Amino acid sequence: xxxxxxxxxxxxxxxxxxxxxxxxxxxxxxxxxxxxxxxxxxxxxxxxxxxxxxxxxxxxxxxxxxxxxxxxxxxxxxxxxxxxxxxxxxxxxxxxxxxxxxxxxxxxxxxxxxxxxxxxxxxxxxxxxxxxxxxxxxxxxxxxxxxxxxxxxxxxxxxxxxxxxxxxxxxxxxxxxxxxxxxxxxxxxxxxxxxxxxxxxxxxxxxxxxxxxxxxxxxxxxxxxxxxxxxxxxxxxxxxxxxxxxxxxxxxxxxxxxxxxxxxxxxxxxxxxxxxxxxxxxxxx
Numbered sequence: 001x002x003x004x005x006x007x008x009x010x011x012x013x014x015x016x017x018x019x020x021x022x023x024x025x026x027x028x029x030x031x032x033x034x035x036x037x038x039x040x041x042x043x044x045x046x047x048x049x050x051x052x053x054x055x056x057x058x059x060x061x062x063x064x065x066x067x068x069x070x071x072x073x074x075x076x077x078x079x080x081x082x083x084x085x086x087x088x089x090x091x092x093x094x095x096x097x098x099x100x101x102x103x104x105x106x107x108x109x110x111x112x113x114x115x116x117x118x119x120x121x122x123x124x125x126x127x128x129x130x131x132x133x134x135x136x137x138x139x140x141x142x143x144x145x146x147x148x149x150x151x152x153x154x155x156x157x158x159x160x161x162x163x164x165x166x167x168x169x170x171x172x173x174x175x176x177x178x179x180x181x182x183x184x185x186x187x188x189x190x191x192x193x194x195x196x197x198x199x200x201x202x203x204x205x206x207x208x209x210x211x212x213x214x215x216x217x218x219x220x221x222x223x224x225x226x227x228x229x230x231x232x233x234x235x236x237x238x239x240x241x242x243x244x245x246x247x248x249x250x251x252x253x254x255x256x257x258x259x260x261x262x263x264x265x266x267x268x269x270x271x272x273x274x275x276x277x278x279x280x281x282x283x284x285x
Contacts, residue, residue: 042080043104050088108239108262115281116260124144124198127194127198127229127230129199131236148166150190151171183222196226198232201227205241206237212235213247214248227255261282
Protein backbone atom coordinates (compact mmCIF):
# COMPACT_ATOMS: atom_id res chain seq x y z
CA UNK A 1 0.00 0.00 0.00
CA UNK A 2 1.36 3.41 -0.91
CA UNK A 3 2.16 5.71 2.01
CA UNK A 4 0.51 9.09 2.46
CA UNK A 5 2.14 12.12 0.92
CA UNK A 6 4.89 13.40 3.18
CA UNK A 7 4.09 16.76 4.88
CA UNK A 8 6.36 19.53 6.08
CA UNK A 9 6.04 21.93 8.98
CA UNK A 10 6.05 25.60 8.09
CA UNK A 11 7.28 28.54 10.12
CA UNK A 12 3.91 29.16 11.72
CA UNK A 13 3.57 25.61 13.00
CA UNK A 14 1.10 24.49 10.31
CA UNK A 15 1.68 21.65 7.89
CA UNK A 16 1.82 21.37 4.14
CA UNK A 17 3.48 19.42 1.35
CA UNK A 18 7.18 20.01 0.85
CA UNK A 19 8.54 22.45 -1.72
CA UNK A 20 6.19 23.61 -4.43
CA UNK A 21 3.59 21.10 -3.24
CA UNK A 22 3.11 22.91 0.07
CA UNK A 23 -0.30 24.36 0.74
CA UNK A 24 1.27 27.85 0.82
CA UNK A 25 3.29 29.47 -1.90
CA UNK A 26 6.93 30.42 -1.44
CA UNK A 27 5.87 34.05 -1.04
CA UNK A 28 7.26 35.62 2.18
CA UNK A 29 4.92 35.73 5.13
CA UNK A 30 3.36 39.17 5.73
CA UNK A 31 5.52 41.30 7.99
CA UNK A 32 4.19 42.58 11.29
CA UNK A 33 5.86 46.00 11.04
CA UNK A 34 3.91 47.28 8.07
CA UNK A 35 2.01 49.80 10.17
CA UNK A 36 5.29 51.00 11.65
CA UNK A 37 6.61 51.87 8.18
CA UNK A 38 3.61 54.00 7.27
CA UNK A 39 4.35 56.99 9.56
CA UNK A 40 7.96 57.13 8.37
CA UNK A 41 6.85 56.92 4.74
CA UNK A 42 4.53 59.88 5.35
CA UNK A 43 7.34 61.81 7.02
CA UNK A 44 9.69 61.16 4.09
CA UNK A 45 6.96 62.26 1.67
CA UNK A 46 6.38 65.42 3.68
CA UNK A 47 10.10 66.24 3.58
CA UNK A 48 10.63 65.75 -0.13
CA UNK A 49 7.15 65.96 -1.64
CA UNK A 50 7.57 62.55 -3.29
CA UNK A 51 8.77 59.05 -2.44
CA UNK A 52 9.82 56.30 -4.85
CA UNK A 53 9.27 52.57 -4.59
CA UNK A 54 12.96 51.79 -5.12
CA UNK A 55 14.12 54.41 -2.66
CA UNK A 56 11.76 53.21 0.07
CA UNK A 57 12.67 49.56 -0.54
CA UNK A 58 16.35 50.40 -0.03
CA UNK A 59 15.57 52.58 2.99
CA UNK A 60 13.58 49.88 4.81
CA UNK A 61 15.41 46.84 3.41
CA UNK A 62 12.22 45.24 2.05
CA UNK A 63 11.02 44.16 -1.37
CA UNK A 64 9.56 46.43 -4.04
CA UNK A 65 6.31 44.51 -3.77
CA UNK A 66 6.11 45.22 -0.04
CA UNK A 67 6.55 48.94 -0.62
CA UNK A 68 3.95 48.95 -3.40
CA UNK A 69 1.48 47.43 -0.92
CA UNK A 70 2.37 50.10 1.64
CA UNK A 71 1.83 52.90 -0.86
CA UNK A 72 -1.44 51.38 -2.02
CA UNK A 73 -2.67 51.21 1.58
CA UNK A 74 -1.70 54.84 2.21
CA UNK A 75 -3.30 55.95 -1.05
CA UNK A 76 -6.52 54.14 -0.21
CA UNK A 77 -6.51 55.94 3.15
CA UNK A 78 -6.17 59.27 1.33
CA UNK A 79 -2.76 60.00 2.83
CA UNK A 80 -0.75 59.76 -0.40
CA UNK A 81 -1.42 59.78 -4.13
CA UNK A 82 0.10 57.02 -6.26
CA UNK A 83 2.14 58.13 -9.25
CA UNK A 84 4.38 56.18 -11.61
CA UNK A 85 7.23 54.71 -9.58
CA UNK A 86 6.09 56.00 -6.21
CA UNK A 87 3.74 58.42 -4.48
CA UNK A 88 3.28 62.10 -3.71
CA UNK A 89 1.48 64.10 -1.06
CA UNK A 90 -2.24 64.39 -1.70
CA UNK A 91 -3.49 67.17 -3.93
CA UNK A 92 -4.48 70.24 -1.97
CA UNK A 93 -8.02 69.38 -0.95
CA UNK A 94 -7.75 67.06 2.06
CA UNK A 95 -5.36 67.29 5.00
CA UNK A 96 -3.26 64.44 6.35
CA UNK A 97 -5.06 62.67 9.21
CA UNK A 98 -4.60 64.07 12.71
CA UNK A 99 -2.99 60.92 14.14
CA UNK A 100 -0.41 60.94 11.35
CA UNK A 101 0.28 64.66 11.80
CA UNK A 102 0.92 64.08 15.49
CA UNK A 103 3.94 61.89 14.78
CA UNK A 104 5.39 63.92 11.89
CA UNK A 105 8.46 66.01 12.82
CA UNK A 106 7.99 65.61 16.56
CA UNK A 107 11.48 66.83 17.45
CA UNK A 108 11.17 69.79 15.09
CA UNK A 109 7.84 70.77 16.62
CA UNK A 110 9.30 70.68 20.11
CA UNK A 111 12.20 72.89 18.98
CA UNK A 112 9.85 75.38 17.32
CA UNK A 113 7.64 75.38 20.42
CA UNK A 114 10.60 76.23 22.65
CA UNK A 115 11.66 79.05 20.34
CA UNK A 116 8.10 80.35 20.21
CA UNK A 117 7.59 80.40 23.96
CA UNK A 118 10.82 82.33 24.43
CA UNK A 119 9.00 85.21 22.75
CA UNK A 120 6.12 85.11 25.22
CA UNK A 121 6.65 86.72 28.64
CA UNK A 122 5.02 85.79 31.90
CA UNK A 123 1.72 87.55 32.46
CA UNK A 124 0.71 87.47 28.78
CA UNK A 125 -2.63 86.76 27.18
CA UNK A 126 -2.54 84.64 24.05
CA UNK A 127 -4.55 82.55 21.63
CA UNK A 128 -3.49 79.09 20.45
CA UNK A 129 -5.37 77.72 17.46
CA UNK A 130 -5.91 74.26 16.00
CA UNK A 131 -2.86 72.17 15.12
CA UNK A 132 -0.30 69.71 16.38
CA UNK A 133 2.42 72.37 16.46
CA UNK A 134 0.35 74.71 18.64
CA UNK A 135 -0.21 71.73 20.93
CA UNK A 136 3.57 71.45 21.22
CA UNK A 137 3.60 75.15 22.15
CA UNK A 138 1.07 74.45 24.90
CA UNK A 139 3.42 71.83 26.37
CA UNK A 140 6.30 74.33 26.22
CA UNK A 141 4.29 76.94 28.14
CA UNK A 142 4.06 74.83 31.28
CA UNK A 143 6.82 76.81 33.05
CA UNK A 144 5.34 80.23 32.29
CA UNK A 145 3.52 82.09 35.04
CA UNK A 146 0.28 84.07 35.18
CA UNK A 147 -0.93 83.28 31.66
CA UNK A 148 -4.34 83.58 30.10
CA UNK A 149 -4.79 81.28 27.11
CA UNK A 150 -7.84 81.30 24.87
CA UNK A 151 -8.08 78.42 22.43
CA UNK A 152 -10.36 76.66 20.00
CA UNK A 153 -8.29 73.51 20.36
CA UNK A 154 -9.60 71.05 22.94
CA UNK A 155 -6.24 69.29 23.01
CA UNK A 156 -4.53 72.54 24.00
CA UNK A 157 -7.11 73.05 26.75
CA UNK A 158 -6.51 69.52 28.01
CA UNK A 159 -2.73 70.04 28.06
CA UNK A 160 -2.98 73.32 29.96
CA UNK A 161 -5.45 71.89 32.47
CA UNK A 162 -2.35 70.68 34.30
CA UNK A 163 -0.87 74.20 34.47
CA UNK A 164 -1.81 75.69 37.86
CA UNK A 165 -0.86 79.26 36.89
CA UNK A 166 -2.70 79.49 33.56
CA UNK A 167 -6.29 80.57 33.05
CA UNK A 168 -7.75 78.60 30.14
CA UNK A 169 -10.73 79.85 28.14
CA UNK A 170 -12.20 77.47 25.60
CA UNK A 171 -13.93 79.15 22.68
CA UNK A 172 -17.28 77.67 21.76
CA UNK A 173 -18.18 76.36 18.33
CA UNK A 174 -18.80 73.21 16.35
CA UNK A 175 -16.59 70.33 17.44
CA UNK A 176 -14.46 68.77 14.74
CA UNK A 177 -14.09 65.29 16.16
CA UNK A 178 -11.14 64.36 13.98
CA UNK A 179 -8.75 66.69 15.82
CA UNK A 180 -10.63 68.33 18.68
CA UNK A 181 -10.92 71.68 16.91
CA UNK A 182 -13.79 74.12 17.40
CA UNK A 183 -14.92 76.21 14.44
CA UNK A 184 -17.85 78.23 13.20
CA UNK A 185 -19.63 81.53 13.93
CA UNK A 186 -19.75 80.97 17.70
CA UNK A 187 -15.97 80.53 17.76
CA UNK A 188 -15.48 83.77 15.85
CA UNK A 189 -17.90 85.63 18.13
CA UNK A 190 -15.95 84.47 21.19
CA UNK A 191 -12.64 85.56 19.68
CA UNK A 192 -14.01 89.02 18.86
CA UNK A 193 -14.59 89.61 22.59
CA UNK A 194 -10.83 89.59 23.30
CA UNK A 195 -7.68 91.50 22.45
CA UNK A 196 -4.72 89.15 22.83
CA UNK A 197 -1.11 90.10 23.45
CA UNK A 198 -0.06 87.22 21.19
CA UNK A 199 -1.68 84.93 18.69
CA UNK A 200 0.17 81.69 18.01
CA UNK A 201 -1.20 80.02 14.92
CA UNK A 202 -0.30 77.23 12.54
CA UNK A 203 -1.29 76.62 8.94
CA UNK A 204 -1.67 73.65 6.61
CA UNK A 205 0.42 75.06 3.77
CA UNK A 206 2.47 78.09 2.78
CA UNK A 207 2.91 79.00 -0.86
CA UNK A 208 5.67 80.84 -2.67
CA UNK A 209 3.77 84.12 -2.53
CA UNK A 210 3.82 83.96 1.24
CA UNK A 211 0.14 83.11 1.65
CA UNK A 212 -0.94 81.01 4.63
CA UNK A 213 -3.35 78.29 3.46
CA UNK A 214 -5.76 75.82 5.01
CA UNK A 215 -8.06 72.98 4.00
CA UNK A 216 -11.14 73.90 6.04
CA UNK A 217 -12.90 77.13 5.04
CA UNK A 218 -14.60 77.35 8.44
CA UNK A 219 -11.20 77.25 10.15
CA UNK A 220 -9.94 80.01 7.86
CA UNK A 221 -12.54 82.45 9.20
CA UNK A 222 -11.48 81.62 12.73
CA UNK A 223 -7.79 82.16 11.96
CA UNK A 224 -8.54 85.51 10.33
CA UNK A 225 -10.46 86.63 13.43
CA UNK A 226 -7.53 85.55 15.63
CA UNK A 227 -5.12 87.71 13.63
CA UNK A 228 -7.51 90.67 13.79
CA UNK A 229 -7.65 90.48 17.59
CA UNK A 230 -3.93 90.02 18.29
CA UNK A 231 -1.35 92.70 19.05
CA UNK A 232 1.40 90.40 17.80
CA UNK A 233 1.08 87.29 15.62
CA UNK A 234 3.44 84.32 15.64
CA UNK A 235 3.28 81.62 12.98
CA UNK A 236 4.70 78.18 13.82
CA UNK A 237 5.09 75.94 10.77
CA UNK A 238 7.65 73.32 9.78
CA UNK A 239 9.38 73.10 6.40
CA UNK A 240 6.94 70.53 4.98
CA UNK A 241 4.32 73.29 4.72
CA UNK A 242 6.46 74.90 1.97
CA UNK A 243 5.86 71.81 -0.22
CA UNK A 244 2.13 71.45 0.28
CA UNK A 245 -0.92 73.10 -1.24
CA UNK A 246 -4.32 73.85 0.28
CA UNK A 247 -7.31 75.61 -1.28
CA UNK A 248 -8.32 78.26 1.28
CA UNK A 249 -6.31 81.43 1.97
CA UNK A 250 -5.96 82.68 5.55
CA UNK A 251 -3.69 85.71 5.14
CA UNK A 252 -0.30 86.86 3.93
CA UNK A 253 2.90 86.41 5.91
CA UNK A 254 2.98 90.20 5.93
CA UNK A 255 0.36 89.94 8.72
CA UNK A 256 2.79 87.90 10.83
CA UNK A 257 5.27 89.52 13.20
CA UNK A 258 7.40 86.42 13.75
CA UNK A 259 7.60 83.21 11.75
CA UNK A 260 9.12 80.28 13.67
CA UNK A 261 10.15 77.33 11.49
CA UNK A 262 12.69 74.53 11.44
CA UNK A 263 14.64 75.19 8.22
CA UNK A 264 15.84 78.18 6.27
CA UNK A 265 13.19 79.59 3.94
CA UNK A 266 13.52 79.48 0.16
CA UNK A 267 15.35 82.64 -0.93
CA UNK A 268 12.34 84.29 -2.59
CA UNK A 269 10.20 83.79 0.47
CA UNK A 270 13.00 84.95 2.79
CA UNK A 271 13.32 88.13 0.72
CA UNK A 272 9.58 88.75 0.98
CA UNK A 273 9.68 88.34 4.75
CA UNK A 274 12.50 90.88 4.91
CA UNK A 275 10.46 93.34 2.84
CA UNK A 276 7.44 92.79 5.10
CA UNK A 277 9.51 93.14 8.27
CA UNK A 278 8.46 89.63 9.30
CA UNK A 279 11.06 88.18 11.64
CA UNK A 280 12.10 84.62 10.80
CA UNK A 281 13.44 82.31 13.50
CA UNK A 282 14.89 78.95 12.49
CA UNK A 283 14.73 76.63 15.48
CA UNK A 284 17.45 74.00 15.69
CA UNK A 285 16.55 70.49 16.84
